[in-house]
Amino acid sequence: MNIETTSISKTRADFRTTVLAYLEVTKPRSVVLLVFTALATMVVAGAINGPISTFQFVAAIAAVTLACAGANAVSCYIDRDLDASMIRTRKRPIPDGRINPPVRALYWGLFLFVSSLILGWTVNPIAFACLWGGMIGYVGIYSLWLKRRSSWNIILGGFSGGLPALFGWTAVTGKVDLLPLLIAALVVLWIPNHIWSLAIFYRDDYARVKVPMLPVVCEAKKALHCLLSTVILMVLFSILIYFAGSWGTVYLMTAILTGLSAIGLSTYVYLRPTPQNAWLLFKFSSPYLFLLFLGMMADAWL
Ligand code: HEM
Numbered sequence: 099m100n101i102e103t104t105s106i107s108k109t110r111a112d113f114r115t116t117v118l119a120y121l122e123v124t125k126p127r128s129v130v131l132l133v134f135t136a137l138a139t140m141v142v143a144g145a146i147n148g149p150i151s152t153f154q155f156v157a158a159i160a161a162v163t164l165a166c167a168g169a170n171a172v173s174c175y176i177d178r179d180l181d182a183s184m185i186r187t188r189k190r191p192i193p194d195g196r197i198n199p200p201v202r203a204l205y206w207g208l209f210l211f212v213s214s215l216i217l218g219w220t221v222n223p224i225a226f227a228c229l230w231g232g233m234i235g236y237v238g239i240y241s242l243w244l245k246r247r248s249s250w251n252i253i254l255g256g257f258s259g260g261l262p263a264l265f266g267w268t269a270v271t272g273k274v275d276l277l278p279l280l281i282a283a284l285v286v287l288w289i290p291n292h293i294w295s296l297a298i299f300y301r302d303d304y305a306r307v308k309v310p311m312l313p314v315v316c317e318a319k320k321a322l323h324c325l326l327s328t329v330i331l332m333v334l335f336s337i338l339i340y341f342a343g344s345w346g347t348v349y350l351m352t353a354i355l356t357g358l359s360a361i362g363l364s365t366y367v368y369l370r371p372t373p374q375n376a377w378l379l380f381k382f383s384s385p386y387l388f389l390l391f392l393g394m395m396a397d398a399w400l
């Protein structure tokens with residue numbers, strides 16, 4: 099009896115470990131914020147163009163979630179050699195053997211992405227195209243082509259990060275307008291401070307695996323100067339968006355308050371460029387973007 103009970107509990111534990119590994123390989127924290135940007139633009143577009151059916155809403159949210167998750171899982175397969183070598187990533191499911199053989203992560207990512215395309219097609223062709231654009235941009239242009247070759251990898255490959263926001267708008271309206279393009283561009287402008295702050299903290303890690311993130315290939319002051327410049331541009335852009343849409347005061351106040359915080363923190367990191375301060379800026383970057391998009395949703399609701 100004991101042996102049987104032990105083997106059942108071991109099987110259950112192994113199953114749980116496997117399920118969690120296939121969840122972790124999709125980088126769920128990033129998927130949550132990526133999907134939130136899509137949800138926010140769906141709410142804003144719905145307030146302007148009229149709401150969509152519950153089925154379309156659920157299909158759209160499911161599609162963008164599966165697409166981002168799938169793209170991340172494929173990226174983990176592509177970067178499995180880097181992940182095994184970097185301190186920050188070596189405990190991920192592929193390097194630590196929880197997904198073995200590694201190709202299973204590729205199949206899992208492609209399965210998720212194809213599932214997203216099927217759902218995306220039921221929404222509309224433009225939204226469907228956004229899913230393709232995100233996958234090609236992140237996996238093709240960033241992960242496969244630029245990440246290991248260019249210090250401008252996140253600038254040229256970063257547009258994929260704005261596509262979930264664009265997807266949300268097109269899922270509701272079936273077309274691309276200036277406002278969603280500006281909102282998507284805001285996400286793209288957010289990416290440098292999001293990743294360069296992290297790259298300053300993990301500078302040695304990136305240098306060891308020869309990933310030419312800007313803070314690795316240029317001296318610290320220049321990287322910090324670029325980072326601060328992109329933050330100022332991002333904040334100005336977030337306020338420009340206020341004038342491009344029919345927003346209320348909630349979004350404007352959010353953009354101003356979070357923007358001043360972002361500039362203040364980035365200036366502090368510029369003046370005191372310790373790894374700990376850079377890490378603080380990295381951890382601030384996601385709540386910043388979340389609050390901005392929450393402000394957009396609040397104004398659409400109110
Ligand atoms: C080319 C574009 C991007 C690059 C290179 C990038 C890179 C990274 C890296 C290296 C991490 C740390 C992962 C870890 O160590 O666990 C990270 C975390 C994260 N990323 Fe990005 N990212 C990009 C775009 C985005 C976008 C567009 C979003 C959402 C709109 C996003 C949301 C997040 C979130 C929420 C986290 C977790 C943050 C935390 O732990 O506090 N990322 N990203």
Ligand SMILES: CC(C)=CCC/C(C)=C/CC/C(C)=C/COP(=O)(O)OP(=O)(O)O
Pocket residue numbers: 125128132162165166167169170173177187228229230231232233236241245258259261262265
């Ligand atoms: C519509 C659609 C599919 C859009 C794609 C959006 C998307 C998945 C953007 C990537 C976000 C992200 C967490 C990148 C990690 O970069 P990295 O691989 O350099 O991070 P790492 O070093 O932690 O692996």
